[in-house]
Amino acid sequence: MLFNRLNIGNKLALIIIGLSLAVSAFLSYLFYVQFDAALKERVLLQLSSVKQLKIVKIRKELNERYDAFSMRSKSPNDTEPSALFFHEGIYASLPDSLLGYPIASMLSEVGRSITMFDLTHHNPSHEITIGLVTQINGGFLIALAEEPEIQGILLERTGLGQTGESYIVGSDYKLRTKSRFLKDSPKNVTVKSDGVIRAFENQPGEDLIYDYRGTQVFSSYEKIELSGLKWVILTEINHQEALFPLEELKNKLMIMLLVIILIVPIGSYYLSNKMVRPIVEMEQKLIDMSKGILDPIKSTQTRHDEIGHMFEALNKLVNALNETIVFAGKIGAGNFHASYQLLSEDDKLGQALMQMKEKLQEYQKNEQHLLLENQRSILNGEEGERSRLSKEMHDGLGPMLTTMKMSIQSAELSPSTKKSLLNQTDETIREVRRMSNNLMPSVLADFGAGEAIGNLVDQINESSNIRIRYKNDMPSEAKIDDSIQITLYRIAQESLNNAIKHSKAKEIKLSITAFDNRVSFYVSDNGVGFDPEKNTKGNGLRNMKERVKLANGTLEIESQSNGTTLEIEIPIE
Known part of the structure; x- marks a missing residue:
């Protein structure tokens, strides 16, 4: 091969060029990928923040209606109407329709608690419209309210660039708010994107999806649920606009890579020749030595290049072998807790010594275990013998002494002699009992x-x-x-x-x-x-x-x- 015919300097230069280009390309790609991930994460985080801010404002608007209706339900006979509702009234039963809005068909069940329901699609002006109903004594309290403020909140484009928008989708997967991009009525637009489906399944989040227009967008989605009202809010921005900085970065990286391709070869040849020169000189020295020319070589202690490092590594190896010998000597002397640091994972000698140490530790542990078991056996034997002697003294010697005492009591002896013998017998019985109790108390x-x-x-x-x-x-x-x-x-x-x-x-x-x-x-x-x-x-x-x-x-x-x-x-x- 042509590469094998090149001298070491040219080989090193080619290797440096190849590695530099490979590393540059890899780092550029890695930086591009990381920047892409970071940019997407930032975009999704920004969309999530905008969405949460809009949710807070929307909930505030809904809660104002809810609180006003709740106060009204506590005093239903108050004739002063609330400015938050364009209609409110008390009805004996749920009407089928009220001001053109269906009521009964929108509600499955009404209790004492307040129920909110969506009437937006029945509003001729397409304004967001909600109904509120609760059961009171004597019938049902019903209120209707338009929410233009919610539409205004959604149309705020702060942080959404030129293609961003926020919109609401109802539980029937129909658009509830006006679209920036479509002229059709919202009730004619079906939105069944991945974000809407996940949100209704209580899986809020952020992702790259296709919206209701079929356009790829970054989307942040979440369900809004309040007293029976179920919406999904989505905040989105076009993929192309969000990743525009990434295209600029891509162009800059390509320019940088071209500059590297031009500069690296020149620098590589210069550096390789400078690095290889000491090796060429060493080659000449070895040739001279092979011819018998034994000129003195400079001391390696003053060198700081690869050759000096080779001798330094050899010295380290000698020191390491000395440490191995010391370690083996400690093991031979019985110090099985001596420590040793392996030279590397391939240090076979050190591994063999460590295994020997572990085996000797295991033997020592087994020996200690056997010694402990022998001591236990001896102690158990002593206690067994104590127990046997105690039982024999209690069951054998004790009755004999008691019989002796009875014999002395019945013997014809002088009172003084009998008393002396009985005292000695009692003392003997007490001593036998004490000895038996010390040996093994019952x-x-x-x-x-x-x-x-x-x-x-x-x-x-x-x-x-x-x-x-x-x-x-x-x-x-x-x-x-x-x-x-x-x-x-x-x-x-x-x-x-x-x-x-x-x-x-x-x-x-x-x-x-x-x-x-x-x-x-x-x-x-x-x-x-x-x-x-x-x-x-x-x-x-x-x-x-x-x-x-x-x-x-x-x-x-x-x-x-x-x-x-x-x-x-x-x-x-």
Whole structure:
């Protein structure tokens, strides 16, 4: 091909010319289209504004008649006629005709409310004429009114140019107002354009349509409805006049495109030769190097052209590879949350490392999950063993001690010996009951953690100088898993034990509340407090944290010199 035989400068010049012409043509077309859309939008917006202004004025005229007729209906016997009506009167029944205007045939039903109806087509002078009727005691109040003011409002051409007009169409699709362009009577003109049809279907709007003359126009249309009167008002302007500025713009764009066609080739050849010269020089340098002529090359650090950018890009690539190595080292060291920015969408090495990171994160997550499940299994085993031991002590050792006590009571011993043995037996029975209750209180299985914690608080209040205030807002019928009930009870044991041993508090407040999706446990004391950030020697706080973690709950600790507060929330599901 001839293009392949050209040198790089000429190729670049042709490419620049082609691209410049293509871009210029495209931008001209795009600007033309956007200007066309903006101009049409402005025209439709202007038509809509003119139409709304006319609607407001027309409604004002109609409302004046309506209000005057309404006042008259409240005092129908007032003999003074209104200047707004050319006829008004009271009739025992609806007349078939009144002053040449049909009445009964225009109305399907008349009630106490006011009904307005259109009589324009029956007016010999073609003036807009409306009738108003309402039912009163003794018959019907009827008034007739001409509306020349409405015709005047529609004939106002402000903002409508030379070909614009506004007109009204009735529910029979007949023109109600005089046309600027037709000499025929309005009642002989049928208007069934798209705008009229849409307006009567309660779809007002603006669009490019064909009017009653078959002329393409920009139209804004809307239905006017008042007390039974149904009209459609349309405000329109010819398509050709509205888009006249667009034709001027088209001519200017064509002239501008011709100027570009003349200027771009000259500029393209000049710029291409200037841009290609460094590449030609580099070509000569490479030829010399291929011949063994190793002249020094200027440092690329001082260059700011494409060649300098190539070396700069290479340096960036080396830096990026170093970052990749660092990232791989972090992953190898177990830092699976290290971040890495891909060089591009095609960075295969980086993508492979990211996938490896995700897999290792998944393995770590699974390992943590298995560890958590193992801890739960161990804890459940401990609670099961506690429950078994508690039951054996209660059901096995307890009856044996009770039998021993009965045997001592019936034995022939001295009173002092018998009393001493009975006291020791009672103390042993109490200790066995206490140990059994600590292992697994029966009230926990029967009534839940709320009642079990209440019994624990009662026991501590009897044997301790610390005052414990307990509030149980967890109903016994609440459907909460047994493992959560046990967890709450053990947390209560640990928290109360820690407060009694270490807080030096005078009062402890404790509450447990069940919600729809969680259980809230709260305990506070007025003791000396501690530093939650420091490792404590005891296992109480650590055991609570582990139990909350295994129950997927949250633990918040606030401790100051005036007391400590623990807030725990455990999800029910």
